[in-house]
Amino acid sequence: MLSTHPYPAGELTEMRCAATDYAAHGWLICPGARAPYPGTDASDARSLLEEADLVCRGGPLSKEEAFEAWTDRPWPILLCPGAVGAIDLGPGDSRTEAVLREAGCLGPILVGPGPRWHLIVDHAPGRGAPASRPPRSVREGCLLLPPSRVLSWISRWRINPDQTGWSLPDHSSARAALNAGTRRD
Numbered sequence: 001m002l003s004t005h006p007y008p009a010g011e012l013t014e015m016r017c018a019a020t021d022y023a024a025h026g027w028l029i030c031p032g033a034r035a036p037y038p039g040t041d042a043s044d045a046r047s048l049l050e051e052a053d054l055v056c057r058g059g060p061l062s063k064e065e066a067f068e069a070w071t072d073r074p075w076p077i078l079l080c081p082g083a084v085g086a087i088d089l090g091p092g093d094s095r096t097e098a099v100l101r102e103a104g105c106l107g108p109i110l111v112g113p114g115p116r117w118h119l120i121v122d123h124a125p126g127r128g129a130p131a132s133r134p135p136r137s138v139r140e141g142c143l144l145l146p147p148s149r150v151l152s153w154i155s156r157w158r159i160n161p162d163q164t165g166w167s168l169p170d171h172s173s174a175r176a177a178l179n180a181g182t183r184r185d
Contacts, residue, residue, distance in 0.1 A: 014147050016070035019077050020063050022145065025166050028060035028082040029145070031075030035137070054078060054144060054153070055137040076148040081141055085121050086110070087174055092117025092158065099181030105169035110143060112155035118143060120161070122168040 022029045032054040060080055061069055069075060079086070089096050092111065100106045100119065108120040135141035144155045 011074050011149075012070065012072075015074040015077070016067060018145070018147055019061075019066040019070045021161075022077065022079070023061055023063040023066040025161070027084045028080040029066060030056040030058055030060055030078050030080060030142075031069050032078040032138075032142075032144070032148070032150075033057050033075070034150070053137045053139045054142070054150065056080065056142065074149070076150050076153075077145040078138070079120075079143040079145050081135055083123055084168065085123060085171060086118040086143055087121055087171065087178070089117035089119055089178070091115040096178070096181070097158070100169070100174065100177055103173070103177030103180070105174040105177045106159065107164050107167065107169045107174070108161045109158040110145070110155055111158045113144060113153040117158060119174055120168055121171040121174050123171055 019029060035053050035055045054076055056078055057075065060082070070077075089109070092109065092115075096117065097106070097109065105119075110118040110120060138144060144150065144153055146156050146160075148155065
């Protein structure tokens with residue numbers, strides 16, 4: 001008997017496994033959904049797609065809740081800054097990776113969407129949104145985590161969490177290593 005489920009079983013399994021792994025390691029994740037950016041013209045599908053944002057569907061999930069959320073549909077996985085944060089490395093290169101490795105601050109590095117690299121770190125200090133209102137969308141600071149598949153948005157791991165034993169560098173140590181690595185003495 002053929003399955004009539006709209007999503008391939010392998011895709012659902014991969015998304016569910018990734019989401020439960022992230023949640024099990026204390027990463028604040030939530031399912032994402034596309035939403036038009038305010039001010040776009042709904043009659044122009046092209047501008048709607050270009051100006052779309054990914055927003056959280058609810059609050060951060062526990063491991064069990066993540067398992068349930070990704071059982072029937074492969075929602076994009078969004079990382080909400082909190083106990084786990086990120087440092088924007090800009091368009092990364094092997095030199096940046098080498099500086100972090102040399103300083104003992106190498107952690108998971110996320111690439112994308114686009115050419116930007118993000119170092120996942122332990123506790124990033126609050127930026128932008130006040131603590132009473134954490135980021136709820138990609139435009140506000142959430143990150144799209146692999147293996148999420150969203151039209152025109154792709155992210156992948158340069159160094160995945162398993163490669164670092166899910167060990168995250170401290171935000172201030174990683175920032176200091178990056179600052180020292182950019183000086184040309």
